[in-house]
Amino acid sequence: MKTKIERDYEREQRRLREMYEKYQQLPLYHKFKFMLFIYWLIFKSRVKSLPLYWIKFVTDMERQFELHGMPFALKLKLEKWFNYPTHSDKKFFTCQDKKIWYHCWNEKDNFELHLHYRAGHPGHIWFAINEDGTATIIGIHVKEEYRNKGLGTMAFQEAISQIKDKASSLKGTLERQDFPEPDASFRWLRRQGFEIKEKENGDYEIELRIN
DSSP states (O other), X not given: OOOHHHHHHHHHHHHHHHHHHHHHHSOHHHHHHHHHHXXXXXXXXXHHHHHHHHHHHHHHHHHHHHHHOOOHHHHHHHHHHHOOXXXXXXXXXXXXXXXXXXXXXXXXXXEEEEEEBTTBOOEEEEEEEOTTSEEEEEEEEEOGGGTTSSHHHHHHHXXXXXXXXXXXXXXXXXXXXXXXXXXXXXXHHHHHTOEEEEOTTSOEEXXXXXX
């Protein structure tokens, strides 16, 4: 005795065989029209389903970004092509009508500010926070093509505003071998409020009182 599923399957197979036999009896022109009609129905069904597939794709993608964040490789591509920010805080400086994004790491004993523009790095600021309530300059650097545009000053002022509760002064050393012609650096440092003293070995000590 056959089950209902088996009977239904056999009935469907007989119906398909009958349709195929009738199709074989058609003239060639009608065969072509019939197949064209079938393909048209398939195409219409696919087109109608495209918006639903797109909505599902976008929804799934947004859900994945919400759970895991955007893949970093994709962020870099978007930053390179469209100057898309790679960090979620989306902070930026405006420099000659360009958005220069920046991101900070403000830790107990370390502070870093990194600049980003189209997957490039225009510069950075890096301080070590000392236990005695002072900070030491590890590096302040802005690439040459971004200098004399106010970007370094904006980044430095932002950095100072973020460490002022942890450090009363900022100190550093300019070594003569690294700065054989320090006049331009001196002018910028003095504009920021630094005091500059020359040491016996020809290096320079710099200090900024924050509080």
